[in-house]
Amino acid sequence: MRERDHTERIPNMSISTMTVQTLTGPSVLLKELIQKYRAECQDPDDIVFVDATTLQTTMYSGSGSSLLYLGDALAVKYPTLEIQSTEWFDCFEGVSLAHWKGGRRIYLCEMTEIVSCEVPGGLNWPIPDNRIRFWHDVPDLPLAIQHVFPRYDLMSLMDCPTLAGRWRALHNSYDNVLFRLPSDPEQKDGIFVQMTPQTGRVAIVRGIDRYGCCASEQLVAYADVTARWPELRPLLRTYWRTGKTQRRRNRRWWQLQRKKASRHKNGRSAFLTEKAMGEDEVQEIPF
Structure with a gap:
């Protein structure tokens, strides 16, 4: 059952954040929570019952983040609720994630994407949405990825065909990426080379774990990459010439x-x- 159509209150262009909360708990408690929202004039901009025990609310704010304020307050007052919060900021590609269970916060982190690539055409790789994503590593991010994307694991590509030196070729609209998996599921020694032929930008990203969390990014010269990994020279030369x-x-x-x-x-x-x-x-x- 949908409590309100989202077109009833259309957010204006001054909105800076959008916070989406998914509340899971007894249906009686969720209905009481809606009534309390309305009684205290704290009615979210959008309320949707996903099913009998799951309620999704959306709030828009022009004065900064409300993710922690809303989540902590609900978790303390209603410890039986399981709360998943996601918050987007205008003009930023990163997203904030937080999760509460049993009245305490499980994780809170920023998910900032470095690059997202499609699985090469004609190949059937066991990865959700046929996209491989890499993020800046921050505390709690691997835990958040396991919770939000339970099937996302780069080690599932271990048996897929590779180029010389265990490299895999990826791409998107702007970048060419040559990626090498971690040597072991518990290690953080994965690496990828990112090249943007149109601008001549070349970067080496190190410390990648099985969930695509990257520890460091370094801008380098094209010659530095070919000197370190000679097996990549023919492919990088092709990329370089296209731009x-x-x-x-x-x-x-x-x-x-x-x-x-x-x-x-x-x-x-x-x-x-x-x-x-x-x-x-x-x-x-x-x-």
Whole structure:
């Protein structure tokens, strides 16, 4: 049963956060909680009964995060509830996750994605949604991934075909990724090389565990990667050549901006505003 249609209250453009709580517990308690929301004028923006024992609420806020405030208050007052909270911030790709059970918080962490890649076409890899994701490692994140994505485990790819040196080739719309699994499910020695041919950006990401949590990211030169892993040289060369034309355009654009900046005598900023450059000199960035 749906308590309210989400179109009744449409959030405006000033909203900075969206907090979704999934409450699991006795149906009588969930109905009492809804009545209390309304009596105290704390009615969420959207209320949905997923089933008889699961209630999902959505709240929008223009004044910052409400995830901890809402979750801690409910967990203390209703310890029989199991609470899963997810919060999104405007203009940020990361998401906050928290879980309460038995009146105490189990985990709280930020899930910030480094890169997400599709499984190569024509291959049937045992991974949910056919996407491989990597996140910045923070405390409690592996626990959160196991809870939110129970079937997500990179070690399930162990028996899938590989390139030389146990590497696997992945890609998305912008990046080419060469990934190597951890040597053991308990180790954090996985690694991937990320290349963006259009901009010439190359990064080495280390310390990857079975859940895709990455410990460190380092920008390097193209030659550093080929010197360290010679077996990758043919594939990286192919990737590098595909972005040759775009990289040339990018270099010309930056050279033009530096020349225009040098004409201004004040020298207070290397980045020119549209007003300083003049209407006829404004150009769009070519990438």
